[in-house]
Amino acid sequence: MNEWHRLTAVEAARRLARRELSAEALLRSCLERIAAREPEVRAFAHLDADAALAQARALDAGPLRGLLHGLPLGVKDILDTADQPTACGTPIYAGHRPPADAAPVALARGAGAVIAGKTVTTELANMTAGVTRHPLNPAHSPGGSSSGSAAAVADFMLPLALGTQTAGSIVRPAAYCGVVGFKPSFGRAPRAGVKPNAESMDVVGGFGRTVEDAALLAAVLLGDRRALDEPVPETFRLGLAPGPDRDHAADDVIACWQQAVRVLAPRLARCEDAALPADVADIAALQGALQAHETALSLAHEHRVHRERLSPALLELLDRGAALDAVQVEALRARAARWRSDVDTLFERFDVLLAPSTRDTAPAGLAFTGDPLYCRPWSLLGLPCVHLPFARGANGLPVGLQLVGRKGEDHRVLAAAKRAMAWLG
Amino acid sequence: MNEWHRLTAVEAARRLARRELSAEALLRSCLERIAAREPEVRAFAHLDADAALAQARALDAGPLRGLLHGLPLGVKDILDTADQPTACGTPIYAGHRPPADAAPVALARGAGAVIAGKTVTTELANMTAGVTRHPLNPAHSPGGSSSGSAAAVADFMLPLALGTQTAGSIVRPAAYCGVVGFKPSFGRAPRAGVKPNAESMDVVGGFGRTVEDAALLAAVLLGDRRALDEPVPETFRLGLAPGPDRDHAADDVIACWQQAVRVLAPRLARCEDAALPADVADIAALQGALQAHETALSLAHEHRVHRERLSPALLELLDRGAALDAVQVEALRARAARWRSDVDTLFERFDVLLAPSTRDTAPAGLAFTGDPLYCRPWSLLGLPCVHLPFARGANGLPVGLQLVGRKGEDHRVLAAAKRAMAWLG
Numbered sequence: 001m002n003e004w005h006r007l008t009a010v011e012a013a014r015r016l017a018r019r020e021l022s023a024e025a026l027l028r029s030c031l032e033r034i035a036a037r038e039p040e041v042r043a044f045a046h047l048d049a050d051a052a053l054a055q056a057r058a059l060d061a062g063p064l065r066g067l068l069h070g071l072p073l074g075v076k077d078i079l080d081t082a083d084q085p086t087a088c089g090t091p092i093y094a095g096h097r098p099p100a101d102a103a104p105v106a107l108a109r110g111a112g113a114v115i116a117g118k119t120v121t122t123e124l125a126n127m128t129a130g131v132t133r134h135p136l137n138p139a140h141s142p143g144g145s146s147s148g149s150a151a152a153v154a155d156f157m158l159p160l161a162l163g164t165q166t167a168g169s170i171v172r173p174a175a176y177c178g179v180v181g182f183k184p185s186f187g188r189a190p191r192a193g194v195k196p197n198a199e200s201m202d203v204v205g206g207f208g209r210t211v212e213d214a215a216l217l218a219a220v221l222l223g224d225r226r227a228l229d230e231p232v233p234e235t236f237r238l239g240l241a242p243g244p245d246r247d248h249a250a251d252d253v254i255a256c257w258q259q260a261v262r263v264l265a266p267r268l269a270r271c272e273d274a275a276l277p278a279d280v281a282d283i284a285a286l287q288g289a290l291q292a293h294e295t296a297l298s299l300a301h302e303h304r305v306h307r308e309r310l311s312p313a314l315l316e317l318l319d320r321g322a323a324l325d326a327v328q329v330e331a332l333r334a335r336a337a338r339w340r341s342d343v344d345t346l347f348e349r350f351d352v353l354l355a356p357s358t359r360d361t362a363p364a365g366l367a368f369t370g371d372p373l374y375c376r377p378w379s380l381l382g383l384p385c386v387h388l389p390f391a392r393g394a395n396g397l398p399v400g401l402q403l404v405g406r407k408g409e410d411h412r413v414l415a416a417a418k419r420a421m422a423w424l425g
Numbered sequence: 426m427n428e429w430h431r432l433t434a435v436e437a438a439r440r441l442a443r444r445e446l447s448a449e450a451l452l453r454s455c456l457e458r459i460a461a462r463e464p465e466v467r468a469f470a471h472l473d474a475d476a477a478l479a480q481a482r483a484l485d486a487g488p489l490r491g492l493l494h495g496l497p498l499g500v501k502d503i504l505d506t507a508d509q510p511t512a513c514g515t516p517i518y519a520g521h522r523p524p525a526d527a528a529p530v531a532l533a534r535g536a537g538a539v540i541a542g543k544t545v546t547t548e549l550a551n552m553t554a555g556v557t558r559h560p561l562n563p564a565h566s567p568g569g570s571s572s573g574s575a576a577a578v579a580d581f582m583l584p585l586a587l588g589t590q591t592a593g594s595i596v597r598p599a600a601y602c603g604v605v606g607f608k609p610s611f612g613r614a615p616r617a618g619v620k621p622n623a624e625s626m627d628v629v630g631g632f633g634r635t636v637e638d639a640a641l642l643a644a645v646l647l648g649d650r651r652a653l654d655e656p657v658p659e660t661f662r663l664g665l666a667p668g669p670d671r672d673h674a675a676d677d678v679i680a681c682w683q684q685a686v687r688v689l690a691p692r693l694a695r696c697e698d699a700a701l702p703a704d705v706a707d708i709a710a711l712q713g714a715l716q717a718h719e720t721a722l723s724l725a726h727e728h729r730v731h732r733e734r735l736s737p738a739l740l741e742l743l744d745r746g747a748a749l750d751a752v753q754v755e756a757l758r759a760r761a762a763r764w765r766s767d768v769d770t771l772f773e774r775f776d777v778l779l780a781p782s783t784r785d786t787a788p789a790g791l792a793f794t795g796d797p798l799y800c801r802p803w804s805l806l807g808l809p810c811v812h813l814p815f816a817r818g819a820n821g822l823p824v825g826l827q828l829v830g831r832k833g834e835d836h837r838v839l840a841a842a843k844r845a846m847a848w849l850g
Contacts, residue, residue: 082726096524099517106725187625190722196617223722224751297615297648300531301507326649330833408755 004029009159009213016070023056023070030072034157040138042131043148045077046084047117055114065112067220072116074152074161078125080193088195089121089130092306102193104204111220119148128311129369140362143173144369150177153207160217161207166197167379168372170205171402174387176362178398179207182214185407186382189221198294201379211417226411232418239274239350244281245373250360252393274353277342284373287380290332296321340381347406352416357402361393384410386417390424429454434584434638441495448481448495455497459582465563467556468573470502471509472542480539490537492645497541499577499586503550505618513620514546514555517731527618529629536645544573553736554794565787568598569794575602578632585642586632591622592804593797595630596827599812601787603823604632607639610832611807614646623719626804636842651836657843664699664775669706670798675785677818699778702767709798712805715757721746765806772831777841782827786818809835811842815849
């Protein structure tokens with residue numbers, strides 16, 4: 001029995017491009033893995049093996065399409081797909097058939113990806129969990145909101161998957177599941193056809209099992225070959241940025257931080273504390289308030305018409321967000337704008353920052369997808385992040401940290417992440 | 426025969442709130458006007474009188490909903506409506522039924538608006554004209570891309586309508602049709618459920634026959650009572666900003682500019698040339714390039730799957746936009762960011778800027794919706810704009826100018842526009 005589903009995306013892409021491996025064979029291997037594991041993991045909101053195989057055969061019969069030729073891709077179920085339902089994790093949209101692919105899906109398809117299935121999201125990509133379970137321990141949450149995408153990639157069901165992040169919805173599940181999560185700079189990957197939450201923070205990104213795999217997907221999402229081709233630096237300047245909530249980290253995360261600094265510091269051109277602006281103590285709360293406000297606007301229809309079909313937690317968030325007035329929101333935006341400018345200057349001293357990804361390993365139970373606390377600052381600031389999965393907690397579940405780059409320098413944070421993982425791995 | 430359809434939105438809202446006028450009576454008056462005029466003007470992509478009347482009767486039977494209670498509203502056909510088809514001006518989406526209202530539609534409905542019908546847009550809100558004709562001369566274009574919304578309001582079919590702008594799609598048709606067009610600051614009105622073109626510039630705004638009417642709609646769209654309540658200033662500081670393309674204005678626009686300066690200057694606290702950054706000569710071209718690039722991303726699905734159903738002009742734009750690489754785009758964005766910062770400082774000396782809205786009056790013929798040249802800078806910069814319809818060209822068609830405000834000070838540019846129209850009107 002083959003193990004094609006265990007290939008990295010980069011290795012599979014190489015063989016596919018040489019026609020040494022067919023898209024159909026790779027997909028069949030993934031489908032077998034899915035058949036074996038899906039009853040336990042529940043990563044998929046929609047999966048039609050025959051339709052996916054038809055896509056794969058069409059690719060095998062035609063010319064090479066692009067960087068993702070023949071690679072099976074999972075798509076978070078808040079991204080529209082023209083050939084598959086898109087339910088956004090809510091009964092409100094059960095069975096909904098969009099008339100078009102979301103732009104990131106269209107870009108991936110144009111680059112040759114097989115849209116293998118739709119992955120489970122939390123309710124409208126907010127905090128109420130979907131059905132997905134952690135691949136390494138089904139009694140634990142995989143994190144959210146990109147739950148199914150992170151779990152499917154971690155569990156070797158698929159080499160790559162798309163996710164989205166508003167607070168911590170890519171980096172958090174990547175951390176819990178032990179895969180690489182890439183959140184681009186704000187405004188770099190298109191969002192047409194993606195269900196919005198907070199327009200000033202929502203981004204589309206992805207998951208892979210290696211930084212190189214995530215970079216391959218990033219090159220397509222961002223339309224930027226540098227994500228793939230940027231030379232891996234021999235060393236780099238690292239700013240330590242545990243942030244104002246550093247004391248909320250569990251022992252596993254502290255141990256992981258200490259391990260990273262011990263391994264990295266001797267190899268780095270610089271490794272020093274990065275001083276965030278003096279008044280960031282409430283940055284996570286401010287991000288949360290702005291997210292609630294903008295989400296209440298984006299979901300104005302659901303909030304008005306479908307109150308009884310929303311979870312109590314989401315309804316509370318929408319009520320809270322809608323209660324903020326324009327003057328209050330303006331004050332939040334003004335602080336965020338100043339922080340963006342202040343933090344940008346940090347990148348004159350540092351190539352990338354190191355920050356925690358999560359407070360702990362994946363939480364026990366399926367109802368709570370975990371706290372996005374450590375992701376909120378970088379989502380508010382719009383900076384590119386790469387989660388590095390290099391450690392295990394005391395319970396055996398994955399843990400890691402994120403590298404944060406300068407806005408627009410997605411290719412540089414990916415390159416630094418490749419180097420860091422080579423040292424840490 | 427009543428003439429309720431000729432009431433301003435503000436006056437109609439007052440009578441509706443006192444229950445002196447019913448939503449049904451107002452809507453019936455509008456529907457009669459539409460029945461008389463629509464064969465010539467062709468403002469509507471979809472109109473179901475019975476369904477609209479049912480909305481009106483439900484409002485009459487219930488409590489007062491909000492600022493727009495009982496007001497018939499036109500909705501540009503790139504905004505999703507849960508109860509009406511949304512075809513985006515292209516056969517690709519003919520008859521498409523979205524599962525939800527776009528967020529601005531939901532906000533308007535929540536404030537009591539009757540969603541009276543969907544108004545004609547150009548193809549996917551780009552440059553290929555729809556069927557709408559100018560209300561004052563059917564041999565002329567009403568402008569675009571919010572063609573039907575501007576024409577319906579100008580022709581007294583509806584008191585208010587929603588539009589969107591990426592380059593000049595609100596201000597241009599407002600200018601041609603002789604109504605007030607309001608384009609908000611970038612990022613202030615939600616866009617969920619609105620078909621995207623260029624994500625860094627698309628905004629949702631609206632049309633009314635007076636600034637007060639446009640401000641009423643703005644208060645709902647922005648969730649900001651200040652749009653309505655900001656005191657009208659006794660005077661203000663005006664910066665004259667004809668921009669680097671000033672020499673492209675036709676005689677009618679030059680005459681209109683001279684008239685405005687003659688009337689306003691003696692009444693203003695300041696009226697001086699506003700110095701735009703030295704290197705803005707190509708700002709319109711840069712905006713156009715960035716728009717093409719981002720539109721190619723947003724319409725990646727249509728570009729990939731429906732090439733043969735796109736107009737040659739749109740296909741050319743998408744091909745051109747897709748050909749830009751990430752490094753080129755980064756350079757465009759960097760210049761735009763610097764301009765945003767530089768122009769922001771102008772507002773320390775000036776409350777608002779005065780700029781041309783169009784090169785001329787509405788063009789003859791229906792194929793060309795006019796040049797957005799004079800709107801491109803402010804769309805790129807994300808500044809709030811109000812078109813002031815106060816003059817006529819030699820051919821009797823409307824002409825006017827726009828006031829441009831500081832980002833986020835939508836309420837202040839609306840208040841200044843009220844004062845300016847009182848002086849100019």
